[in-house]
């Protein structure tokens with residue numbers, strides 16, 4: 001069976017790339033001439049064969065949505081005799097009754113549509129990304145893609161990680177400082193809700209200051225960046241006030257938009273030791289690869 005691919009139509013580069021997929025030599029001679037010029041490895045041949053079995057199609061995206069909740073369909077998919085397709089959540093929620101026509105009998109798993117969806121590929125919808133990914137995993141790719149949209153914590157700007165770092169460095173430069181991984185630096189907490197730091201690889205880091213903690217201040221670090229598979233970070237925070245020392249090491253969260261929610265793990269600095277608007281914090285941020 002041929003494997004359809006979906007193009008969302010807004011990526012000229014990827015469209016070109018995919019167009020190549022459907023291009024075949026005009027005749028067999030032409031093909032053998034091409035082959036004779038350069039020895040083709042087995043791998044390339046296999047890849048070419050794989051590509052030649054694919055077709056490129058464009059369809060209305062909502063064809064692949066559940067007829068009840070209108071969310072994208074993923075296997076297992078169910079179907080009633082009147083051709084209404086539904087996701088497994090709706091199937092369970094309506095206890096096996098078709099939510100569109102109330103048919104209670106003969107609801108079956110729609111294996112044909114499952115097979116189509118499993119074989120589909122789709123272009124990443126993040127501007128700048130020309131990757132084509134499995135339809136089933138597009139959401140996780142789009143979340144971790146380095147072109148995923150990240151949001152400025154100061155204003156309504158949004159853009160990929162690199163353009164957000166550039167935006168912050170240009171527009172909010174007074175409130176943003178650059179730092180190097182592994183090197184400790186000091187920062188002063190006064191009235192702000194967070195302090196912002198830009199890493200050499202264009203990730204934003206926020207030192208969050210939580211004043212809703214009973215009896216003191218909660219300090220933690222998050223990064224505004226996509227949850228890339230090959231990136232993690234840890235951080236050390238320490239506060240030294242006339243010999244009273246508080247220190248914490250923690251793994252940090254990565255989010256694309258900070259919504260004023262503070263992490264559950266934080267360094268607690270009691271008000272009786274440090275005035276909540278006069279805290280010198282020493283910060284060290286280390287990046288680590290998840291797979292090493």
Ligand SMILES: [Zn+2]
Nearest residue numbers: 066069087090
């Ligand atoms: Zn549904």
Ligand SMILES: [Zn+2]
Nearest residue numbers: 080084098101
């Ligand atoms: Zn129905």
Ligand SMILES: [Zn+2]
Nearest residue numbers: 124126129145
């Ligand atoms: Zn992408």
Ligand SMILES: [Zn+2]
Nearest residue numbers: 152154155157
């Ligand atoms: Zn901004």
